[in-house]
Amino acid sequence: MPRMTFPFGPQHPVLPEAIQLKLTVEDERVVEVLPAIGYMHRGIEKAAEKNPYLNNVFLCERICGICSFIHGMAYCQTIEEIMKVEVPPRAEYLRVIWSELSRLHSHLLWLGLLADSFGFESLFMQCWRVREIVLDVLEMTTGQRVIQSTCVIGGVRRDIDAEQAARMREMLKTLKPQIDAVIPVFKHDYTIKSRTVGRGVLPKDQAWKLGAVGPTLRGSGGAWDARMTGYAAYDELGFEPMVETDGDSYARTLVRVRETYQAYELVLKALDRLPEGETKVKVKGFPNGEAAIRVEQPRGELFYYALGDGTSHLERLKVRTPTFVNIPALLTMLPGCEIADVPVIVLSIDPCMSCTER
Amino acid sequence: MKSVMETISVGKGDLGLAVQRLLDNNSRLVTAVCLDQEEHFVVKYFFHKEPELVCLAVKVGKDEELPGISGLHLNAALIENEMKEFFGINITGIALDFGGRLLLSEESPRAPLLKKRPETQTEG
Amino acid sequence: MPWMIPNIAKNLTGAPATRKYPFEKRPYFPGARGRLEVDFLTCTFCGLCERVCPAQAIKKIGDKKDPDVTMLYKPFACIYCARCAEVCKFGSIKIFEEHTAPADRKLTLGREGEPVDEEFLLNNGF
Numbered sequence: 001m002p003r004m005t006f007p008f009g010p011q012h013p014v015l016p017e018a019i020q021l022k023l024t025v026e027d028e029r030v031v032e033v034l035p036a037i038g039y040m041h042r043g044i045e046k047a048a049e050k051n052p053y054l055n056n057v058f059l060c061e062r063i064c065g066i067c068s069f070i071h072g073m074a075y076c077q078t079i080e081e082i083m084k085v086e087v088p089p090r091a092e093y094l095r096v097i098w099s100e101l102s103r104l105h106s107h108l109l110w111l112g113l114l115a116d117s118f119g120f121e122s123l124f125m126q127c128w129r130v131r132e133i134v135l136d137v138l139e140m141t142t143g144q145r146v147i148q149s150t151c152v153i154g155g156v157r158r159d160i161d162a163e164q165a166a167r168m169r170e171m172l173k174t175l176k177p178q179i180d181a182v183i184p185v186f187k188h189d190y191t192i193k194s195r196t197v198g199r200g201v202l203p204k205d206q207a208w209k210l211g212a213v214g215p216t217l218r219g220s221g222g223a224w225d226a227r228m229t230g231y232a233a234y235d236e237l238g239f240e241p242m243v244e245t246d247g248d249s250y251a252r253t254l255v256r257v258r259e260t261y262q263a264y265e266l267v268l269k270a271l272d273r274l275p276e277g278e279t280k281v282k283v284k285g286f287p288n289g290e291a292a293i294r295v296e297q298p299r300g301e302l303f304y305y306a307l308g309d310g311t312s313h314l315e316r317l318k319v320r321t322p323t324f325v326n327i328p329a330l331l332t333m334l335p336g337c338e339i340a341d342v343p344v345i346v347l348s349i350d351p352c353m354s355c356t357e358r
Numbered sequence: 359m360k361s362v363m364e365t366i367s368v369g370k371g372d373l374g375l376a377v378q379r380l381l382d383n384n385s386r387l388v389t390a391v392c393l394d395q396e397e398h399f400v401v402k403y404f405f406h407k408e409p410e411l412v413c414l415a416v417k418v419g420k421d422e423e424l425p426g427i428s429g430l431h432l433n434a435a436l437i438e439n440e441m442k443e444f445f446g447i448n449i450t451g452i453a454l455d456f457g458g459r460l461l462l463s464e465e466s467p468r469a470p471l472l473k474k475r476p477e478t479q480t481e482g
Numbered sequence: 483m484p485w486m487i488p489n490i491a492k493n494l495t496g497a498p499a500t501r502k503y504p505f506e507k508r509p510y511f512p513g514a515r516g517r518l519e520v521d522f523l524t525c526t527f528c529g530l531c532e533r534v535c536p537a538q539a540i541k542k543i544g545d546k547k548d549p550d551v552t553m554l555y556k557p558f559a560c561i562y563c564a565r566c567a568e569v570c571k572f573g574s575i576k577i578f579e580e581h582t583a584p585a586d587r588k589l590t591l592g593r594e595g596e597p598v599d600e601e602f603l604l605n606n607g608f
Contacts, residue, residue, distance in 0.1 A: 037460065037461065038459065038460055038461040038462065038463065041461040041462065041466075043470060045444075045471065046470055046471055051536065054534075055534070055535075055536035056536075057536075058536040058537075058561060058563050058565075059536065129499065136511075139511050139514060140511040140513075143511075143513050143514050143515040143564070144514070144515055144562070147561070149515075149561075149562075149563040149564075157568070158513075208384075208386060209386065209431070209432075209433070210432060210433055211386055211387060211388075211431075211433035224406075228409065229409060292363060292404060292411055292413070294388070294411070301388075303388055303389050303404070305389075305391050305402075305404070307393060315393075316391070316393055316394075318389070318391045320388065320389035320437075324436060324437075325389075325433060325436075327436060328432055328433055328435070328436065357461055
C-alpha cells in the first residue's frame with residue numbers, strides 16, 4: 001500500500017487553535033504522526049523575568065484565556081510558597097470558587113467543541129448557551145468575564161458579599177436544569193457514541209508512562225488529580241478524582257461530564273462553608289528562593305516553578321502546561337485510527353496551544 | 359500546606375541511572391527546568407513520586423554535552439527540545455529532535471532565555 | 483415523537499432566548515471593570531499608578547512639582563485590571579462599568595482626556 005503524508009492543521013475547522021499534525025496514512029488509516037507546534041509562541045517566560053514580580057500575576061493570567069484564573073492562582077501560590085505567606089482561609093475558599101467556576105465553563109465549552117467536531121452544531125450551540133450563565137456569574141463576582149484578574153499574591157482582590165452570594169446561588173440554580181438537559185445527550189446519544197466509543201484508545205500503563213495528565217489520564221483509569229494534594233481549600237472540602245477505565249474518547253468525555261457536575265457541587269459547597277475574615281494579607285519584601293507548585297487546570301495538572309534572587313524581578317519562571325505533556329499521549333492514540341476520526345481524537349485531549357507554547 | 363521538596367544532586371554521568379531507578383519505582387517525569395547560572399547550567403528534573411515531587415539537579419557546563427533521557431522516558435522529548443532551543447544547551451540523543459524549530463522560527467532570536475545573549479543572533 | 487410536543491409548544495409561545503442587541507442591552511453588573519477615567523483636579527501626580535500598572539498604560543511626564551506635569555493614558559494598552567484605581571490614595575482614578583467604545587486607531591489620552599501625540603510630547607522636552 002503506498003504511503004502518503006498530508007498536513008492536518010494548523011488551520012482546521014475543528015481546531016480552535018493552531019497545531020499542525022503531519023499524518024502519514026496508508027489508504028484511510030493513520031500510521032504515523034508528527035506534531036509541529038510553535039505558531040503561537042509569545043515568550044511569556046522571558047517577559048516574566050522583565051516584569052516586577054507583583055505584576056506577573058496579570059501576565060500569567062494571559063497564558064490561557066479559558067483557565068486564566070487558575071494560571072494566576074498557580075503563580076500566586078508559587079510566590080507565596082517562596083515568601084512563606086499564609087493566605088487567609090476566606091481567600092482560599094474564594095480561590096476554590098473561582099477556579100471551579102473556570103473549570104465548569106471550560107468543560108461546557110469543551111463539550112460544545114466536541115459536538116462541533118463531528119458536526120453536531122445544535123448541541124454545540126446549547127452547550128455554549130449554558131456556559132453563558134457561568135460567565136455571567138464570573139462577571140458578577142470578579143468584574144470580568146474571561147480574564148478575571150482577582151487573584152493577587154497574598155489573597156484575592158475581591159470579596160463575595162452576602163448579596164452577591166445570594167444572587168450567585170439563584171443563577172446557579174437556573175444553571176442546574178440546563179446542564180441536566182444537555183448532559184444526557186452526551187451519555188446516551190447514538191451519534192456521539194458511534195464517533196467516540198473505542199476510538200483513540202490509550203491504555204492505563206501507557207498513559208502513565210507517557211506523562212498524560214488530567215482527563216486524558218483519568219479517562220484511562222489513572223487516579224491522579226493535582227487537587228488531591230489539597231492546595232487552597234480542597235483538603236477541607238473533600239475531593240475525589242473522577243475516573244473512567246476505558247481509555248477511549250468516550251471515557252474522556254464522561255470524565256469531563258462528571259467533573260462538570262463535581263465542579264458545580266464544589267462551588268456550592270465552598271459557598272456554603274465560606275469562612276468569615278480577611279481576604280488578603282499584605283506582602284512585603286522580595287521573593288528569595290525557589291518553589292514548585294502543581295495545581296489542576298480543566299485540562300490537567302499545571303506546573304509552576306519560580307526562582308527568585310531577592311530582587312523585584314524573578315530569576316526564572318517556568319510554566320509547564322497540561323497540553324504540553326498530553327501531546328506524546330496524543331501521538332500514540334492516533335496511529336491505527338481513520339482519517340475521519342483524527343479531529344475527534346485530537347479534540348478529546350482538549351488541546352490548548354496558546355498554553356502549550358506560552 | 360506542602361512538605362519540603364526532596365532535591366537530589368546527581369552527576370552528569372549518573373543521570374540515566376538515577377532516572378531509571380525513579381522510573382522503576384513507578385514515578386514519572388513532570389518537567390525539567392533549565393537555569394542559567396553565569397558559568398554553567400543547572401537542569402532540574404522534577405519527578406512525580408506518589409504523591410510528592412522529587413527533584414534531580416544536574417550541573418552542566420556551558421559547552422558540555424548532556425545525555426538526554428528521552429530514550430528512557432519518551433515524555434522528556436518535547437521538554438528537552440524546548441530546553442535546547444531556549445538555552446542552547448547541548449542535549450544529545452533526543453528521541454524526537456526538532457532541531458531548534460519546536461517553538462521558535464527561523465527569524466527568532468537564538469537561545470532567548472539566556473541571561474547574556476550570544477553575539478550572533480541568527481544561525482548560519 | 484410525542485415527547486417533543488411540550489418543547490415545541492414552549493418554543494412557539496415563549497420569548498426568544500436571544501436579545502435584540504443594539505436596541506436592548508444587557509445591564510452591566512455592579513463592579514464590572516470597563517472604562518477608566520482619571521480626574522486631574524484631585525490627582526497629585528505621585529506616580530504610584532504608573533508603577534503598579536502591569537501594561538505600562540499610564541505614564542507620568544515631568545516632575546511632580548513642575549507646573550506643566552502631565553499624565554498620559556493609553557486606553558488601548560490598558561488591560562482593565564483596576565490596580566491603579568485600587569492603589570490611588572486620592573480616589574482620582576475611577577473605573578466605570580460600561581466598556582470603552584471602539585475606535586479606528588490606538589489613542590493616547592492626555593490630561594483633559596484629549597487625544598495627544600505621544601511622540602511629540604516625548605521629543606519636545608516633556
